Amino acid sequence: MADEKNLLEVRDLRVAFRLDRHNVFEAVKGVSFDIPTHRTVALVGESGSGKSVSAMSILGLLPENAIVPADSRILYGGADLLKAPTERLRAIRGKEISVIFQEPMTSLNPVFPVGDQIGEVLRLHMGLGSRAAATRAVELLSEVGIPEPHLRMRSFPHELSGGQQQRVMIAMAIACEPKLLIADEPTTALDVTIQKQILDLIARLQERHHMSVLFITHDLGVVGEIADEVVVMQSGAIQEKGAAREIFETPRHPYTKALLACRPRLDRRPRRLPVIDDFMNGPGAVDLEERSRGVKEGDAAILEVKGLAKTFFLKEGLFGRKAVPAVKDVSFRLARGKTLGLVGESGSGKTTVGLTLMRLHDATGGEVLFDGKDLLSLSDREMMAYRRRIQIIFQNPYASLNPRFTVGNILTEPMKIHGIGADQKARVEMAFQLLARVGLPEASFYKYPHEFSGGQRQRIAIARCLTMKPDVLICDESVSALDVSVQAQVLNLLQDLQDEFGLSYIFISHDLAVVKYISDQIMVMNQGEVVEIADADEIYLNPKQDYTRKLLASIPRGWDASRAAA
Amino acid sequence: MTAYVVRRLWQMIPTLAGVILLIFFLFNWVGGDPAQVLAGKISNPEQIANIRKQLGVDQPYWYQLLVFVKQVFTFDFGRSWSTNEEVSRILMTRVGPTLTIMVPVMLIETSLSVLFAIMVAYVRGSLTDRAIMVICTTAMSISFLVYIIFGQWLFGFILGWFPVQGWSESYWKNLLTYAPLPILLAVAVGVAPQLRLYRSFFLEEINQDYVRTARAKGLPEKKVMLKHVLRNALIPILTNVGIYLPGLFVGSFLLEVFFSVPGLGREIVTAVNRSDFPVIKAVTVYLAVLTMVVNLLVDVMYKFVDPRVSFK
């Protein structure tokens, strides 16, 4: 069975976690796949698919409550790694097989300079002295593209940017010329332009050092760019595996088809996004009619923002304070019943715009004209009447609902505050209707948020906003934390609601494909300033600014048939 | 760095003012008329008026406050109401014996706790770990008084390994003869809670991502603990030691009472029992100042332990 070409073979891997005395959670349920020599294998799946657990089993880096049954095997170099003695495993770790993780900030030890942390591997596995290790570490830093490696050697992790931290992690991982690099969602925490650079770097190093790479990700777009082989996982089991070309061009399993279809694409805009159920229980995507988007000259504006500015102040020195401008002179118009997409990388100020214009922050300057009334100059009492008309849905579905409230409390509270509904009975009735509208069963009314999944919670958050019948809804990265399949469902719901109630959206996201799909108009922001505003199609076809072009070029394109041909 | 220290010193002023106000409020307002206390049972109004005049408590409050502030800055709190000894002299002579006991206690206790804690954290979840934790919890539940009473009786009276109590003029005799038993008892009591606390610090660090990275590098578990985990856990440990450090000067008051050590702690207990306000006021103010200085030193030390700290 041991094929010469396979560097590593995973056979019938099962992993369970002991939760408490009685309960065991099965995370991986009999998974088998190979990692061929000098190839990149992508392990793709949504959260809870068991992809990271499978990869961490290889080096025995599972948490302490993990149970791996004896018949699971991971064959490497003629031996089973799961049963290898600790010393053997340690000799392999970092030398023959190394890992980079999702969060470079927390994965580096905060109290040691990065040069020491790279040198540590070299001293351990290559037997280098500290001076030789330091010299080699400088070379490695320069190889992964860190400017002034001599100086950066002495930097502590917190002094580097996220992208640089991940480069350091990579330098540490390739220090001993490993045969296999395991990359566990290495770009998920990074901005899209940095993601592009890191992916390119990994691909280049794989080529140069003749490594195999096991690339774990939830993002099929990334997979298409980097993988030779793809393994698709869902709730602990493999649904499909094969060469990248097969997976992308002729997917066989409905789950794979669904994953490929529910992610919004840059070149198409169906009226509804296909969702997973269409494939698992039905014929697949049916409604493929295109929707056209854009804002016309004559469209009435519901919201007009002029010169909005927000500056934060940090204490500095003896008495001084330092001004940190987060938003500078932002102006835009939101047309009634339309969607304005707000894109930008982290630190671009897009979220601050959202919070400031609905007065969750105090603005430093500017005007927010809502139906002609400047919201920023209203008193708190006057503002109350407008609060219900402009609402927000946050990013983190786990943090945006009060864990001590039942869904019923969550939905009736805003109605009580704003005197909506004649009495409690009417409010409860309305809450039931709204639950049905967002696709949740009536019994949800009596439950607590912790009993719902991320997507369901986001529906509850949407229902909460709808209780107040708002005119404007700000979606602050509202689908970013969700898995692709769930993301598609929530995007469809938002679109349905807009069609039904004529809502106007401000859709804030770092995900350019999603923004392109949902928006009529797009505003690109960078470092607190507006770079460009234009119709969605216009901005993707004819970006006017360099920054917009750079941003667009960084979007993972997914499968590219020309690459396979090469 | 200098700017940081200057700013911190500057920030101490309102705190110190607050401490002075609090003490003034307690002793000159809540504390009532000390003359009644001092004059004792056999007193006539004339005597009391006389004492009031001597103590200055017949003056308006603002004047008394002024006097107090002056005392704080001139280090002159006058004389003890009960022994007539100069307060500054009391402070000077009582600090020595207290530190003779408490400095070794602090050093032994901290190093033992860190050592045991890392050992226990290394075998976390095992039977040994759980057994030690139960022992610690139980040991913490027994009153310090029981330890002292029993320890003094067993080691002093029954076994006769140490003198039951006493103190001498010679530092070395004190340290080697009279101090060991109090030190032993204080360490026995102090290790359990610190061990528990430091173990939780280590466990907290063990769950961090960088520990996984260190393991992924192929480092042996011992090295992971002694280099990566220990270095990070030192940060909260330093904070904790910083909190207890000012307590060094009064922390041993029970031991001093039991073992007749002429230290600051016993002096305070005596002063409280005799309503000897000048002594308590002086000790409180100066220990507050000392605490603030120690806190500043600890914060400066962070810079050397935690590179993320910046003095801005």
Add this chain to the structure above:
Amino acid sequence: MSAVLPNNAAPAVQESPGLWTLAWRRLRQDRVGMVCLVVVVVYLAMMVASFAGLVAGDWNKERGVSYANPSFLAGAENLEAREVTNRDGESRAKPVDLSDIDPLAPRYKEWEERAAKIAVTEVKRSETLPFGGDKWGRDVLKKAVKGAEISIFVGLTAAFFATLIGTVLGALAGYWGGRVNDFLEWFYNIFTSIPYILLILAFAAVFKRGLDTIIVILALTGWTGIYRLVRAEYIKHCGREYVKAAQAIGASHASRMFVHILPNASHVILVQLSQHVVSFIKAEVILSFLGLGVPVDLVSWGTMLAEAQNELVIGKWWQLVAAGAGMAVLVTAFSMLTDSLRDALDPKLK
């Protein structure tokens, strides 16, 4: 906040477990925690019974001979008891007759009669008591029960008030930030820049002795740790999206502070309360030992230990054991219950 449900066609209402119910279920799973809970409840029941006078109401009665042996050591010699008895005998010997010059002499007889009556009501002093007697022949076991009542009462009440102060101030500072926070932080800094023990002693120096005083002292000096934690909780939760969402729907400050955030910080507060009960019981014992705590006509574990110090030297160990063990069992159970409680309330920390 709970919504009143209309009867019409309500769907099958399944009682959904809230976070408290879930925490309680987790605690039920924890055998050690449940045993500790039972122990604590027994102590509390004992405290209530003793307070109501159902048990140990007569702890002050001198039932036995001085330093009466425990029943299980009935045979042991008791020199001290004999000594005292002898002395009693001497004092009963007729004193020199001074009736001629004593103006009160005619009334002696009357007094003697009255004294005789009282003496009759006093039963013969027992040689042994269940767990021994103290210097005055009082039942040590009853003393320990009565002492438990006082010590636990002080611990609970003081912890309640300290938690109240700490929670209110912490919530204000954490929620409002800015000037309110600056002022309260100043206040906090004042209290924490004086070493804790010294702070307690300084307060003890100016207040009169008494049960209420010791509660006030412990509460006024012990709120700082809770304040700090509650403040941190409020700062953390104010940044959470659910609080921002509450602001967005127009919930008032009061509603956000108390209806939204407080229940989410309540587990921290509960654990703190529980920890402070333990540390205040310990503190009360030490203060009472030093004579700064409960007044002389009451008994607490601390005053018992104060007596025990001298008794041990003459071999009378029972008072030390009764008070020490009574306290150790409660405090162990309480501490372990606190740990279980924390695990049950916040499973992530486990």
